[in-house]
Amino acid sequence: MTKDDHLTERQFAAAVFTALLSPMMRVLPRATAILAGKWAWLSVLPAVPVLLALAALMASLRRSMAPGEGSAQLFLRVFGRVLGRVLLAVYAAWFLFYAGFILRSGADRLTATVYPHGGPGPFVAVMLGLSLLAALGTLRAAGRTAAVFRGLLLAVLAAVFLLSVPNMEPENLLPLRLGDSRGVLAGALPIVTVGGAAGLFSFLRGYTPPAGRDAMRLLIPPLALFTAAAAALDIVTVGAFGAKLTARLSYPFFTMIRDLSVAGTAQRFEAAVIVLWVFADFTMCTLLLRCGHEALRAVFSLPGAEEGGRTLLQMKNGRWLLWAEAAAAGACALLLPSAAESFRPWMESLVPLAMDLAVFGGFPLLWLVGRLRKKL
Amino acid sequence: MTVKRLLLILYVAGASLLLGGCRGQLASGHRDMEHLRPVQTVGLDAEGETVILSVSSGIGPDGAAPLVMTAAASGIETAAARLQDWSPEDELFFAHVRYILLGESMVGGDRIDRVLDWVERSPAMRMDTPLILVKGRAEEAVSGSLGEATDVTERLGSLERERVSQGESLPTLRQTAGSLLERGWALCLAAELYPDEGTNLTEAENGVAIVPAGLALLRREEGRDVADTVWLTKNESMGAALLTRTVTGAKVTAGDSALEILRSGVRISGLWSGDGALTGVYIRCRLTAGVLERGGEEDDDAVTAVLEEAAAGWLLEAAARAQALGCDFLGLEDAVLKNAPRGASVAWDEVFPTLPVTAAVTAEIGSGYDLAG
Numbered sequence: 001m002t003k004d005d006h007l008t009e010r011q012f013a014a015a016v017f018t019a020l021l022s023p024m025m026r027v028l029p030r031a032t033a034i035l036a037g038k039w040a041w042l043s044v045l046p047a048v049p050v051l052l053a054l055a056a057l058m059a060s061l062r063r064s065m066a067p068g069e070g071s072a073q074l075f076l077r078v079f080g081r082v083l084g085r086v087l088l089a090v091y092a093a094w095f096l097f098y099a100g101f102i103l104r105s106g107a108d109r110l111t112a113t114v115y116p117h118g119g120p121g122p123f124v125a126v127m128l129g130l131s132l133l134a135a136l137g138t139l140r141a142a143g144r145t146a147a148v149f150r151g152l153l154l155a156v157l158a159a160v161f162l163l164s165v166p167n168m169e170p171e172n173l174l175p176l177r178l179g180d181s182r183g184v185l186a187g188a189l190p191i192v193t194v195g196g197a198a199g200l201f202s203f204l205r206g207y208t209p210p211a212g213r214d215a216m217r218l219l220i221p222p223l224a225l226f227t228a229a230a231a232a233l234d235i236v237t238v239g240a241f242g243a244k245l246t247a248r249l250s251y252p253f254f255t256m257i258r259d260l261s262v263a264g265t266a267q268r269f270e271a272a273v274i275v276l277w278v279f280a281d282f283t284m285c286t287l288l289l290r291c292g293h294e295a296l297r298a299v300f301s302l303p304g305a306e307e308g309g310r311t312l313l314q315m316k317n318g319r320w321l322l323w324a325e326a327a328a329a330g331a332c333a334l335l336l337p338s339a340a341e342s343f344r345p346w347m348e349s350l351v352p353l354a355m356d357l358a359v360f361g362g363f364p365l366l367w368l369v370g371r372l373r374k375k376l
Numbered sequence: 377m378t379v380k381r382l383l384l385i386l387y388v389a390g391a392s393l394l395l396g397g398c399r400g401q402l403a404s405g406h407r408d409m410e411h412l413r414p415v416q417t418v419g420l421d422a423e424g425e426t427v428i429l430s431v432s433s434g435i436g437p438d439g440a441a442p443l444v445m446t447a448a449a450s451g452i453e454t455a456a457a458r459l460q461d462w463s464p465e466d467e468l469f470f471a472h473v474r475y476i477l478l479g480e481s482m483v484g485g486d487r488i489d490r491v492l493d494w495v496e497r498s499p500a501m502r503m504d505t506p507l508i509l510v511k512g513r514a515e516e517a518v519s520g521s522l523g524e525a526t527d528v529t530e531r532l533g534s535l536e537r538e539r540v541s542q543g544e545s546l547p548t549l550r551q552t553a554g555s556l557l558e559r560g561w562a563l564c565l566a567a568e569l570y571p572d573e574g575t576n577l578t579e580a581e582n583g584v585a586i587v588p589a590g591l592a593l594l595r596r597e598e599g600r601d602v603a604d605t606v607w608l609t610k611n612e613s614m615g616a617a618l619l620t621r622t623v624t625g626a627k628v629t630a631g632d633s634a635l636e637i638l639r640s641g642v643r644i645s646g647l648w649s650g651d652g653a654l655t656g657v658y659i660r661c662r663l664t665a666g667v668l669e670r671g672g673e674e675d676d677d678a679v680t681a682v683l684e685e686a687a688a689g690w691l692l693e694a695a696a697r698a699q700a701l702g703c704d705f706l707g708l709e710d711a712v713l714k715n716a717p718r719g720a721s722v723a724w725d726e727v728f729p730t731l732p733v734t735a736a737v738t739a740e741i742g743s744g745y746d747l748a749g
Contacts, residue, residue: 116499152385167504172554175710241503241550244557249496259504259550268471279388 011143019284029237033246036187043187059215064376070206072298078370095292100332106281131285168239419514421479429455430518434529470500479514506546542625566592615694631682632671644711652720656732
């Protein structure tokens with residue numbers, strides 16, 4: 001692994017945050033409103049301790065990684081070469097399926113909001129091609145790109161939140177009645193699921209500098225940024241639409257953008273904002289392809305993706321796997337149900353459940369077994 | 377942040393704007409700007425399961441007559457597509473619709489949900505479009521009010537300007553749908569197609585005049601996906617306005633005098649017995665009004681007394697209507713329970729319909745426009 005392969009901690013955090021903006025916009029305002037009702041905007045509070053606990057767990061795992069190691073190597077060390085490889089194959093399958101799901105849901109978002117006459121095919125193909133190009137390059141380049149995207153998307157989010165304030169109605173947020181507060185814990189679940197997805201990217205920790213005792217401290221600022229963005233998203237969306245209308249809309253955040261106006265002089269800029277979210281999908285897909293490659297590399301005992309040379313069509317040292325992964329992700333994207341009614345259960349139940357199993361099932365198990373077997 | 381990074385962000389932002397150019401390749405319905413016919417007012421009616429969609433493009437910038445079309449179909453989107461078929465040259469463009477008119481037939485059952493679904497699914501429509509309920513048919517309002525120099529959009533624009541001058545915007549589809557889902561009711565602006573008796577609007581000679589008709593209460597029964605409409609009288613509408621917002625600029629008559637309410641304020645409190653039982657609701661209202669035109673020999677004291685009595689009547693009529701409907705669209709519950717004594721327990725839905733309501737109004741005649749005053 002050369003110096004160029006390394007991500008700085010800031011680049012890694014930027015890449016992870018940018019990637020999480022993709023599921024955040026798809027899941028959060030609607031799911032939290034369904035589960036927590038008027039309390040949706042406070043659901044982030046019970047989510048914080050759970051995400052902090054996950055961060056502590058991931059920091060602990062990170063401290064056990066030798067330089068150049070990521071979670072894939074820990075799975076092999078803790079579970080042995082047979083069970084470890086089986087588990088890594090399952091993770092690789094999940095990474096590729098989830099990459100396909102992101103491609104497909106991103107395409108659906110565009111066809112539902114901006115291009116009603118378009119099909120998902122062209123969007124999936126273009127996004128997959130770009131993600132593969134980025135995955136074939138160095139992670140450092142992907143990290144630097146993500147840092148630019150994060151700045152851009154945060155600026156857009158801040159502007160949208162600011163412009164949405166006049167559309168907010170206080171009675172949609174207050175008063176809150178204690179009797180209706182039971183849903184607030186349930187409302188934290190989607191926030192935890194989306195935020196927890198960051199744990200998957202520990203497969204790329206071999207490309208970041210060792211953190212030692214600072215492992216936990218380094219996770220706090222990105223976690224704070226994520227929870228602040230999630231809370232702001234819930235506040236403005238529920239504040240503008242009310243919890244029940246938010247729960248009823250397919251893409252509440254993007255529907256809300258249609259109503260924005262800059263001092264009555266400029267409006268209808270939702271297409272530009274929605275298209276910008278392609279950057280989040282792109283970053284998420286690139287990272288997932290690389291995570292999948294890390295898992296498969298460990299399964300087949302292959303060298304790193306960046307050790308096979310920089311040439312795009314260079315296939316040796318397992319780089320062909322990245323092409324195969326992209327093909328698998330593309331196939332998943334196109335094989336997912338095409339009707340919105342059939343696709344919705346995947347978005348709302350199956351994928352979040354699988355994500356929770358991968359993060360809150362897999363990593364605690366890794367940590368527990370590793371401690372019991374004194375492998376960590 | 378380095379200059380290089382800032383430049384890169386600007387470059388990416390600029391480049392992303394160009395992605396809109398893909399529309400021509402991805403959307404088969406692409407039209408050039410000169411072929412777009414922006415729809416400004418949409419009217420919706422229903423006949424059984426059939427939806428009738430009426431559109432008006434508004435008067436063109438060069439004074440061209442508005443394009444007014446109507447189509448009936450099983451769904452709103454299908455009706456819109458049918459309208460488009462009838463206009464092969466120009467594309468009807470729904471991205472800048474200024475008003476949605478709902479005929480009273482479009483409100484009953486689950487039809488209001490169909491409107492909401494259409495607006496949400498149509499990328500062009502916006503949730504913050506003002507929604508007005510029409511007593512009668514919206515189609516008649518859209519197509520029938522086509523006069524020589526004005527059309528429905530202009531008339532609605534003048535209605536909106538008057539409302540804005542009173543410090544209040546028109547309720548939007550977002551607000552209406554949100555309130556209906558959240559609270560089971562929504563107060564909407566009502567309009568009617570014919571002037572009251574005794575008035576003589578010249579526009580009526582050219583077609584149909586659309587005039588404000590107070591408020592309409594759209595409500596949805598608990599556990600049922602159907603809605604119905606209750607048209608409030610002018611007095612009830614005025615009482616509801618005083619109870620739910622600060623009224624400014626509203627023109628009213630008290631006795632023989634014409635007044636403008638400059639400012640209003642309402643305080644609602646519960647009347648509680650010693651054992652913590654709710655025994656009534658007390659509404660305290662303060663009004664400042666200006667005299668627009670003094671009637672007969674009325675002096676300020678007489679006008680004040682008449683206004684106080686009239687305003688108390690508006691408040692009580694609105695409250696009585698809410699009680700009769702068993703629908704607290706005035707927000708009395710929150711106001712009463714906010715200051716409930718410690719330990720008080722109120723089954724609001726049970727006690728509300730029979731709760732005694734009293735109102736006291738203190739009016740003050742401020743600056744007026746009547747030179748004789």
